Amino acid sequence: MSAENARIGARLRATRKARGLVVADLAERFRDVAPERIATRLPKLRDIERIIRGHEAGEHAVGPRYRLLWAAALEVPEDELFRESEQAEPSAAEQMPPGDLQAVLAAVTGRQMGSSIVADLAARVHGLRLADDVLAGRDLINPAFRELDSALRIYRNTAHGERTGRKLLSVIGEFAQIAGWVASDAGQHERAATTYRLGIDAAREAGDGPLVSNLLGSLAYQTTNIGDPGQGVQLACEALKAAGPDAPPRARALAWDRIAWAHARAQDAQKAMTALGEARDALDQDDGGGGDPGYLYWVDHGELQVMEARAYTELRRPLRAVPLLVDVLSRYDVTHSRELSLYLSWLAVALTDANEPEQAADVAARMLELSADVASDRTDRRAAVVRARFAQYRDVPAVRKLLDRWDERP
Missing domain, CATH: 1.25.40.10 (Tetratricopeptide repeat domain)
Known part of the structure; x- marks a missing residue:
């Protein structure tokens, strides 16, 4: 992995998150924005997702075809998105106090x-x-x-x-x-x-x-x-x-x-x-x-x-929990991936308790994608809780699709 690929990958990932998109959303956008000459040559959505993750991880350079798709899907000029960095993107160490x-x-x-x-x-x-x-x-x-x-x-x-x-x-x-x-x-x-x-x-x-x-x-x-x-x-x-x-x-x-x-x-x-x-x-x-x-x-x-909503979810009172969580999520900072993922997990659980498995699956898809990018035991544990709560709805097509896709992930 080259340092430049890593810097560009970090920029791609940060830009995607800033727009509130999970990898699956972005893969679908690639399909939507692709010109016909490129669309006919694109792989399956799951393969596009793997390519996106590879780009964000800096595993390989982004070729001309995918540069165009990234720029169009994120609505950012290509030369800005893929500019060579004079400085490295902020790292974990750079988030720390200087000295x-x-x-x-x-x-x-x-x-x-x-x-x-x-x-x-x-x-x-x-x-x-x-x-x-x-x-x-x-x-x-x-x-x-x-x-x-x-x-x-x-x-x-x-x-x-x-x-x-x-x-x-x-x-x-x-x-x-x-x-x-x-x-x-x-x-x-x-x-x-x-x-x-x-x-x-x-x-x-x-x-x-x-x-x-x-x-x-x-x-x-x-x-x-x-x-x-x-x-x-x-x-x-x-x-x-x-x-x-x-x-x-x-x-x-x-x-x-x-x-x-x-x-x-x-x-x-x-x-x-x-x-x-x-x-x-x-x-x-x-x-x-x-x-x-x-x-x-x-x-x-x-x-x-947030705590009131979580308490209602834990007590299995979804009619009170869901409106509170929806309100919180509507104004939450998308750059705080861990907290956003955790709050989505509570909403997914509350929706399963409300017997709304299709809506819960949509929320869980976003939560599970976000948690895959977060190095947190809290999000790992919540992801396991969410998946377990879907077991009773396995026969619902939207839930089955979500669980099958998640089980196939590395």
Whole structure:
């Protein structure tokens, strides 16, 4: 694979996703836009899909015929789509904050550390969170743990006053939260749990209740999803207690959100709905003054709507779940492939519960295509759930076509 093929492939894939197209959609567009002289020579749709994936993976150069089809299907000028890159497309590493913490560590070892270093570390941990918005766990896990390890060594190898030490412990707790989240998304659940506990210890030593709550809530969320929902309820309640009544509104809303999900997984509908109501009430107290910690930037009413829809799906109440999910998906950022794939999976499941297998198959086709491009254990698990829910509808032609096509994929 040449570097140029890889860069062009990344550009093709990013452009396709930006238009909300899965590979199967694009293959059909190739057929639609092809001039007659090319259309008669095109292979079957499944073969076109394999060719598209090969182009996006940079396995081989795109020939003149397919350059024309790519440009026409995506409505982008051919010379723009296939220009030779003076610079590489943004990579996983380039999503990370600039600079190298190893160099910072070498520069400060044995020295008195000031507040500027803590501010730099805080910026780096937020950069990791932003990278997680667009990169999946298996793509991000090595950089995340490299950053956490370097932050720990800076703390151990420098001198600092009490106030600076507490701030640094809070930053380490934030690094542990995002590294644990990334590890969980990569399917390394034991490593994630250990990392969350390290962060909890650091945040407690720093006296940072909202951060302790965030870390406990993250551990509760993983436990609820892959372990015992009852234990997840207990951990989520601990997270609410750790936040305290004077915690920022978004911190309390997130804690209640975790409680609601744990109760939904435990099939306790009344407690799940009560917790969702508490989450909304907490968030309504946010005056927009910007006093919340930076790691809560994503907690808003849209997120609570997603959780409400997921809870209704888990409780098998599709008439309530489907409208909420359709509304969320209608305004969701298509560049966030992992979350989009996950939300589509909930909609597909809700539609099967509503006895709408044909519509569910259409949604699942898009979800399964998106999840194939995402290096995430969460999407892998959801894909398995979706496929299992279609088993009862195997005799429906649209479902059979979807499952047959998916079973044939490498």
